[in-house]
Amino acid sequence: MSTLTKPNHMGRKISRIRELKDMKQEALAQAMGTNQQTVSILENSEEIDDEKLKEVAKALGVSVEAIKNFSDEGVINYFNTFGDNSFTNGAFNASHCNFNPLDKLIEAHEQQVKLYERLVQAEKDKVEYLEKLLKAK
Template sequence: MQTKTKNNHIGRKISRIRELRGMKQETLAEELGISQQAVSNIENSEKVDDAKLEEIAKALGVTKEGIENFSEEAILNIIGNTYHVDNSSAVNYGCTFNPLDKLIDAYEENKKLYERLLQAEKDKVDYLEKLVK
């Protein structure tokens, strides 16, 4: 006994593309001007008419053919064949400054500010002493 594969179930493809795009059914429904239940019905449908499929494709940011030819295996193959880690690249994603230098600079600036504040208080005390005499 053979089981029929549901490889060409357009509704499931729409659902999966929507999920991969990080879109909720409500959002897709708003884009299409229909209810969330209507989107659910579309995603459960094996076939969708061409005009509606064009609208859905536009809302999802893909082509109609992209939906029709969508397959999880193809996506995984593309990712597997194009993603690689190259640790030998000259790009440095670390800090471009030494955090300790920044901390020392802040400490020095704070120290100077404190000394100016202290001098201002001394000047104020001197001025008040002159007024009292």
């Protein structure tokens, strides 16, 4: 029977959480103080004791409950809410910029011009100072 048909396959849940965090087995193994083969065996295990589950949860940066209650459907539903209009109205409008990118570009250019002018002035001051030193000799 494949791990996909078993809803409480703890190893598969750990594997999916690790993948969603863009973490390789080697990285998880290092965080747990073990090796990649141990993580592989762990991810193929249907049941995992609570102590080992706590260790894995800590290494993944999630709670034990998050691992136990994890489901691919829940993740899909969570990410689908980002396109839902009920969450993107008013102050929670996540798909619309609240500034004009062209204005930001012009502002950055103006700052660059001001910095250049300050640099030129500093160089003029330096030349003037050196000329005074030469005249004094």
